[in-house]
Amino acid sequence: MEEAGLVDLRSLVPDLSQDIKYFGRDNFVGAPVDGYLAPRCWLKREAAEALARVEARLRQRHQRLRVYDCYRPARAVAHFMRWASDPADQRTKATHYPTLPKAALVGEYIAPVSGHSRGATVDLTLLQCDASGAECRALDMGTDFDYFGSRANTDASDVDAVQRANRGQLRDAMAAEGFRNYPMEWWHYTFRPEPSPDTLYDVPVTAPDTQREARIDALMQRYDGDVPGASLLVLQDGRALVDRGYGRSDLETGIEAGPGTNYRLASVSKQFTAAAILLLAQDGVLSIEDPVRSWLPSLPASADRVTLRHLLTHTSGLADYEDLMPPDGVQQIRDAGVLALLEQAAPPSFTPGTAYRYSNSGYALLALVVERASGQAYPAFLRSRIFQPLAMHDTLAYVAGGPAVPHRAWGYSRRGEDWVRTDQSATSAVLGDGGIYSNVDDLARWDAALYDDRLLSDASRALAFAPQVAVAGEGIDAHYGFGWRITGDTQWHSGETIGFRNVIVRWPRQRLTVVLLSNRNEDPPYATALAVGALFLRD
Known part of the structure; x- marks a missing residue:
C-alpha cells in the first residue's frame, strides 16, 4: 500500500469513524468482497490529507465523517461484475435495488472500472455529535449507502427538506477541500485533481503492520464498524x-x-x-x-x-x-x-x-x-x-x-x-x-x-x-x-x-x-x- 503512495487515514485521524462495508457482509453483494483483507481506509496522500482537513473543520462544529469505502482494489471491482452477471443471486434486492432489475445496475451503478481504484475517491456520510463529542449519530440522508435508484441522486426531488439539507452540508464540507460529488450518489466524492488519473491499483486493502496503533486496531477489529462496540483506554505514567x-x-x-x-x-x-x-x-x-x-x-x-x-x-x-x-x-x-x-x-x-x-x-x-x-x-x-x-x-x-x-x-x-x-x-x-x-x-x-x-x-x-x-x-x-x-x-x-x-x-x-x-x-x-x-x- 505504501509503495503505491497510499496513506492509511487512521495515521492522520486516529479515531476516524469507519464502517468499511466491503470487508463484511453488509453490502449489496451480501458477502465479503475480494481484496478487502482489513476494514481500512487508504487514499493517495493528497486526497488523504485533504480528507483529514475536512474532518478537522467538521469537528469545530461538532460533526464528523464516517467512511464506507476509500481505495478499492481492481479485483474487488471484478467481484462486483461477477455478482452483477448472476441473475439468480437476489439476496440484497430489497435493501439495495428494490425498484430496479439487477441487469439495469451494470453501467450506471456498477462498471468494470472504478475511480476508487485510483485512490482518490471516497464514499462517506456525515455524523452529528453532541457538544461533548460523546454521542455521534449519522444524519438522515434519505437512503442508505449503496442504494441503487434515483432517490440516491444527490439532488433527488423525492427526499425531504431535512435530508436534502444534510446532503448539502456534506457536499459543502467536501467541496471546501477539493472533493467533487458524483451526482448519482450522495455519498461518492473524488479529490480533484486526481493524483494518479491514469493508474488503477490492485493491491489488497490491508492494515499496516509496522505501527503499534495498527496492531491495536487489528486486535480491536471485531469491535469496529456497524456492530456492538467497545471503548479502549491505555494509560502509562498517568x-x-x-x-x-x-x-x-x-x-x-x-x-x-x-x-x-x-x-x-x-x-x-x-x-x-x-x-x-x-x-x-x-x-x-x-x-x-x-x-x-x-x-x-x-x-x-x-x-x-x-x-x-x-x-x-x-x-x-x-x-x-x-x-x-x-x-x-x-x-x-x-x-x-x-x-x-x-x-x-x-x-x-x-x-x-x-x-x-x-x-x-x-x-x-x-x-x-x-x-x-x-x-x-x-x-x-x-x-x-x-x-x-x-x-x-x-x-x-x-x-x-x-x-x-x-x-x-x-x-x-x-x-x-x-x-x-x-x-x-x-x-x-x-x-x-x-x-x-x-x-x-x-x-x-x-x-x-x-x-x-x-x-x-x-x-x-x-x-x-x-x-x-x-x-x-x-x-x-x-x-x-x-x-x-x-x-x-x-x-x-x-x-x-x-x-x-x-x-x-x-x-x-x-x-x-x-x-x-x-x-x-x-x-x-x-x-x-x-x-x-x-x-x-x-x-
Whole structure:
C-alpha cells in the first residue's frame, strides 16, 4: 500500500469513524468482497490529507465523517461484475435495488472500472455529535449507502427538506477541500485533481503492520464498524496513550462508541464496593473483621462465623444467589432480594475462611452493609464518597427510576448473523456485585486514585491489592484481594453480564493500565487487554 503512495487515514485521524462495508457482509453483494483483507481506509496522500482537513473543520462544529469505502482494489471491482452477471443471486434486492432489475445496475451503478481504484475517491456520510463529542449519530440522508435508484441522486426531488439539507452540508464540507460529488450518489466524492488519473491499483486493502496503533486496531477489529462496540483506554505514567471507541454504543440509532460512553461494568463494580467498605473502616464505623450478622442480623445463625473479610475475598461459603433464583424468573432481583434468598438458604458449603468460591452474593450483602453503616443509600454513598471526590461525574450505580445513565451503551447478543438488544436480565438490578455504569475516561481518574492516598489510605490499598486467597475453580493462576484479582505483576478484574464484557488490567510497577469495555455478549476481553498492554510494557 505504501509503495503505491497510499496513506492509511487512521495515521492522520486516529479515531476516524469507519464502517468499511466491503470487508463484511453488509453490502449489496451480501458477502465479503475480494481484496478487502482489513476494514481500512487508504487514499493517495493528497486526497488523504485533504480528507483529514475536512474532518478537522467538521469537528469545530461538532460533526464528523464516517467512511464506507476509500481505495478499492481492481479485483474487488471484478467481484462486483461477477455478482452483477448472476441473475439468480437476489439476496440484497430489497435493501439495495428494490425498484430496479439487477441487469439495469451494470453501467450506471456498477462498471468494470472504478475511480476508487485510483485512490482518490471516497464514499462517506456525515455524523452529528453532541457538544461533548460523546454521542455521534449519522444524519438522515434519505437512503442508505449503496442504494441503487434515483432517490440516491444527490439532488433527488423525492427526499425531504431535512435530508436534502444534510446532503448539502456534506457536499459543502467536501467541496471546501477539493472533493467533487458524483451526482448519482450522495455519498461518492473524488479529490480533484486526481493524483494518479491514469493508474488503477490492485493491491489488497490491508492494515499496516509496522505501527503499534495498527496492531491495536487489528486486535480491536471485531469491535469496529456497524456492530456492538467497545471503548479502549491505555494509560502509562498517568497519560492516556490510547483513548477511543470502536463500533456502536446503540445500533438502533447508530450512535458511535467513544471514551465517554458508559457501559454496565458488571463485576468490575466489585472494586468500588470493596472500596466503600474500606472507606467505612477508615472512618472507624466498621471493621472488616465484623461478623456480617452484626450488620445483617436476619441472616440465619449458620452464618455466624462469616465476616466482612470473607465476603470481600469470596471465602464465606454462602451460596451464590443466582443458584437460588427460580429458573424461569423474569422479575428483577435487588440487593435486598439477595438477602431474602440467603435468609432461607442452606448453611455455608464450607467453614468460612477455609476455601475460595466466587460468589456474587457476598458483594450484594456488602452493598447492604454500606447502607446500614453509613445511613445512606448505596448509590448515594458511592456518589458522595468516591465518584464526586474523584470527578467521575458520569459514573453511577444505576437504579431504574433514578438518574439516567448519560451516554449509555446498550447491550447486545448475537443471534445468527444479527445482533439483538439484550441489555437487562433478572440480576441486572443488583448493585453491589455489578450495577455500576462508567466510561474509560472516568476510570482513568479511578486508576490515578489507586496510586496515592487521595481516597484510600496506604493501608487500605495494601489490603485491597494483597493476595488474600488463592483463586480456585476458575482455571487461572491468581489470588484474590478485595475486589481485585492478582496475577504475577498484574492487578485486574473482569466483568461479564448479559450484553456486556469488560476488563481492567493494571501493571502498577510499570504504571500501565488497560481498560476495555464492550457492549456485547461475547468475546471476553481479558486476552485482548493483555495483548494491548504487551505493546506498551517496558523492559
